[in-house]
Amino acid sequence: MTQDELLKELYDATLVGNQPRVIELTNEGLTTGVTPETLLFDALIPSLEEVGARFERGDFFVPEMLIAGKAMSKALEILRPLLAETGVETIGKFLIGTVKGDVHDIGKNLVDIMLEGAGFEVIDLGVQVPPEKFVEAIKEHEPDVVGFSAFLTTTMPMFKVNINALEKAGLREKVIVMVGGAPVTQEYADSIGADGYAADASGAVKRAKELIQQRALARR
Amino acid sequence: MSNNSHSVTDSLAAVSGVARVEVAGVAVLDVIACGAIASSVREISKRRGWTVQIHALSALLHDRPEKIAAAVAEIAFRLVSEGRRVAVAYADCGSYGEVDRVCAELGVPRLSGLHCYDVFGGEKFIEKVFESEPGTYLLTDFLVRSFNKTVVKELGLDRFPELVEDYFGQYKRVLWLKQGSDPLLDAKAKEVAGLLGLPLEVFETSDGGLEYELEKFYGNGYADGGTVKDTEMSLTAGSTW
Ligand code: B12
Numbered sequence: 001m002t003q004d005e006l007l008k009e010l011y012d013a014t015l016v017g018n019q020p021r022v023i024e025l026t027n028e029g030l031t032t033g034v035t036p037e038t039l040l041f042d043a044l045i046p047s048l049e050e051v052g053a054r055f056e057r058g059d060f061f062v063p064e065m066l067i068a069g070k071a072m073s074k075a076l077e078i079l080r081p082l083l084a085e086t087g088v089e090t091i092g093k094f095l096i097g098t099v100k101g102d103v104h105d106i107g108k109n110l111v112d113i114m115l116e117g118a119g120f121e122v123i124d125l126g127v128q129v130p131p132e133k134f135v136e137a138i139k140e141h142e143p144d145v146v147g148f149s150a151f152l153t154t155t156m157p158m159f160k161v162n163i164n165a166l167e168k169a170g171l172r173e174k175v176i177v178m179v180g181g182a183p184v185t186q187e188y189a190d191s192i193g194a195d196g197y198a199a200d201a202s203g204a205v206k207r208a209k210e211l212i213q214q215r216a217l218a219r220r
Numbered sequence: 221m222s223n224n225s226h227s228v229t230d231s232l233a234a235v236s237g238v239a240r241v242e243v244a245g246v247a248v249l250d251v252i253a254c255g256a257i258a259s260s261v262r263e264i265s266k267r268r269g270w271t272v273q274i275h276a277l278s279a280l281l282h283d284r285p286e287k288i289a290a291a292v293a294e295i296a297f298r299l300v301s302e303g304r305r306v307a308v309a310y311a312d313c314g315s316y317g318e319v320d321r322v323c324a325e326l327g328v329p330r331l332s333g334l335h336c337y338d339v340f341g342g343e344k345f346i347e348k349v350f351e352s353e354p355g356t357y358l359l360t361d362f363l364v365r366s367f368n369k370t371v372v373k374e375l376g377l378d379r380f381p382e383l384v385e386d387y388f389g390q391y392k393r394v395l396w397l398k399q400g401s402d403p404l405l406d407a408k409a410k411e412v413a414g415l416l417g418l419p420l421e422v423f424e425t426s427d428g429g430l431e432y433e434l435e436k437f438y439g440n441g442y443a444d445g446g447t448v449k450d451t452e453m454s455l456t457a458g459s460t461w
Contacts, residue, residue: 061283063376066386101354103390127390128354153316153334154350183316 003034007043010075014047017067019074026075036082044072045117049202052110056200062106069110076116083119091119092144092212095137097129098181099158104151107181107201111147114201115208131158131165138171144215145176145208148194153183160192176211180204248273249437250299252292253309255279256362256370257336260399260427261309264434275299279362282313283374289318293326300326307437309430311335331433336360339429341397355392357418361399364409372415388416395421 001009006029013021029039051068054060094115098105105127112122123141125133138146146166150156159179166172178196179189189197196211198204250273253261258276265272275295281288292308299306308330310319323330331339337346337358349356363370372378375387394413398405413420 058284061374061376063380063383066376066383067380070386101350103355105390106386153312154347183314 001028001032003029003032003038006032006034007038010039010043011047011050014044014068014071014075015050017064017069017071019067019071022071022075023078026078030078030082036079036086039075040079040083040117044075045114048072048110048114048117052200052202065110066106069113072117073113076113080116089119090121091209092121093123093141094120094145094147094208095123095125095134095141095143095175096147096149097125097134097137098127098149098151099155099162100128100130101158102150102152102155103127104181105149107151108147108149110201111149111180111204114205118205118209120205120208131162134162135165135169135171138166138175139169143175144212145178145196147178147180147204147208150179150181150184156181156183156188159184159189159194163193176208176215178204178208178211248305250275250304250306251309251434251437252277252295252299252306254281254313254336256282256360256366257309257339257430259362260430261434264427264431268431268434270434270438279366279370280374285314285316286318288313288315289322292319293322296322296326296328300328307434309434311338329437331430336362336430337397339433340399340425340427341423342425342429345423349395353392355390357388357391357394357416359394359396359409359412361402361405364396364405364412367408367412377415384416388418391416391418393421394418395423397425398422399425399427 006025010022010025010029013025026039030036048068051060051065055062055065096108096112096115098108108124108127112124115122123137123143125137134146134148137143148159148162150158163172163177166175166177176196177194178198179192179194180198184197186197196207198207248271251261251265252275255276256279258274261272261274264270265274277288277291277295281291288310292310296306296308306326306328308319308323308328311331311333312319313335319330333339333343337360340360341349341358346358349358359367368378375383377384377387394409394416396409398409409422410420
C-alpha cells in the first residue's frame with residue numbers, strides 16, 4: 001500500500017468508525033515510516049471534520065459521530081506519546097467540563113478529541129462539574145482556556161455562575177472562557193461575558209487557537 | 221356549546237385577522253401535536269367530548285429539534301390562513317424558543333413548559349427531580365412503549381450495543397412518569413431500565429397535566445359531544461405512532 005492509499009483508507013475507516021481497522025492502519029502507517037503528524041493531519045482530523053459536516057447536513061446522527069470519535073480516540077492513544085517525543089509543541093492547555101446539573105457529554109468528548117488532535121493538552125473534569133471544582137482545577141492546572149459545556153436550557157445559566165465564581169476567585173483575567181453545547185448561541189455567549197463560542201468541535205479548535213493568539217499578541 | 225373558549229379564539233382571530241371555522245355549528249380545534257403525546261390528546265379529547273382534528277408530527281423530530289418549529293409552522297400557517305382555530309401540542313421541546321416564535325407570530329397557543337415531562341409531571345416536580353439527582357433519565361408511557369424505536373434504534377444501540385455506556389454511563393436512575401395502568405408497560409419499563417443497567421423508579425401520575433393544558437386551549441367547560449379525527453401527514457407518514 002502506498003502512503004496515499006494508507007491515508008485514504010485510514011480516512012475512510014475513521015469515517016465509518018471501524019475501530020480495529022483504524023488501529024491497524026495507524027500502526028501500519030507508523031511501521032512503514034509515515035509520521036504521526038501526517039496520520040493525524042492528513043487522515044484522522046479531516047475525517048472527523050467530515051463526520052461533523054455530515055452530522056450538520058443530517059446524513060449522520062449521534063451514533064455515527066460517536067463511533068467515529070471513539071475510533072479516532074484509539075488512534076490518538078497510539079500517536080500521543082510519539083507526538084510528544086517528536087517535540088511537537090502543545091498549542092495550549094484546555095480545561096473542560098459539563099456544567100453542574102447536566103450529564104450530557106457526547107459533544108464535549110468530541111471537542112476533547114479534536115482539541116487533542118490539534119495539539120492541545122486537554123484536562124477533562126467530566127460531567128456535573130460545580131463552579132468550585134472549575135476554580136480549583138484552574139488554580140492547579142493554570143490552563144489557557146476553560147470550556148464550559150451545557151446541553152439543557154435549565155443548565156445553561158451555570159455558565160454565568162461559573163464566570164462569577166472565576167471573578168470572585170480573581171481568576172477571570174487569567175483564563176480564556178469558552179462555552180458551547182447544543183442550546184448555546186454566539187448571542188448567548190456574548191450576553192454572559194464569555195470570550196468565545198463555537199458550534200462544533202472543529203470550530204472550538206479554531207476559536208481556541210485564535211483566542212490564545214490574540215491574548216499572546218495583547219500581552220506583547 | 222360553551223362560550224368559554226372565546227378568549228383563545230378571539231385572540232387568534234385578532235392576531236391572524238381571520239374568523240374561526242365552524243363546522244355545522246361546532247367549533248373545531250386543530251391540534252398540531254408531537255407524536256409522543258398525540259394519542260393522549262386523542263384519548264383526552266374523546267373522553268371530554270371535544271371536537272378536534274389532530275395533526276400529528278413524528279416524535280423523532282426531537283432528535284433534530286431545530287426542525288420542530290419549521291414543521292409546526294408549515295401546518296399552522298396553512299390552517300390559520302384557512303381561518304381555522306389552531307393549538308400547538310408541543311412544549312419548547314429543545315427548539316430553544318423557536319416554537320414560541322412561531323406561535324407568537326401566528327397567535328396560537330402551545331403547551332407550557334420545556335418538554336412533555338413538565339406537562340405530565342409538573343414543572344416544579346421535574347425541577348426537583350433533577351435537583352435531587354441530575355443523573356435521572358425520564359420515561360413517559362410513550363417512551364416506554366416506543367423505546368426500541370425512539371431510543372434504541374435512533375441512538376444506534378441496535379447496531380452498536382456497546383454505546384450504551386457512552387450514552388447512559390453517567391446516569392444513576394430511570395424515573396418513569398407513569399400515566400396509565402397498562403401492565404404490559406410495567407414489564408416493558410423494567411426491561412428498559414435493565415437494558416440501561418439502571419434502577420427503575422416509578423412516579424404515578426396521569427394525563428391530567430395534559431388535560432389541563434388542553435382545557436386552556438378550549439376554555440374550561442367546552443364540550444360538544446365531540447368527534448376526533450386524525451390527519452395523515454405525508455411529512456411523517458408511518459412514523460407518528
Ligand atoms: C444524545 C442525546 C441524549 C443522550 C445523552 C448521552 C450523553 N452521554 O451525552 C441521552 C439519551 C442519555 C439523553 C438524555 C436526556 N436528554 Co438529551 N439529547 C440528546 C440529543 C439527541 C443529541 C445531543 C448530542 O449528543 N448531540 C451530538 C453532539 C456531537 O452535538 P452537541 O451536543 O451539540 O455538541 C457539539 C457542539 O455543541 C459543540 N460543543 C459541545 N460542548 C462544547 C463546549 C465548548 C467549550 C465548545 C466551544 C463547543 C462545544 O461541539 C460539539 C461537537 O461538535 C439531543 C437533541 C439534539 N439533536 O440536540 C437531546 C436533547 C439535548 N436532550 C434533551 C432532553 C430533554 C434530555 C432528557 C431530559 C430526556 C429524558 N428522557 O430524561 C435527558 C437528560 C437528563 C439529564 N439528567 O441530563 C433535550 C434538551 C431540551 C432542553 N430544553 O433543554 C434535547 C434537545 C432533545 C429535545 N428535543 O428535547 N439525551
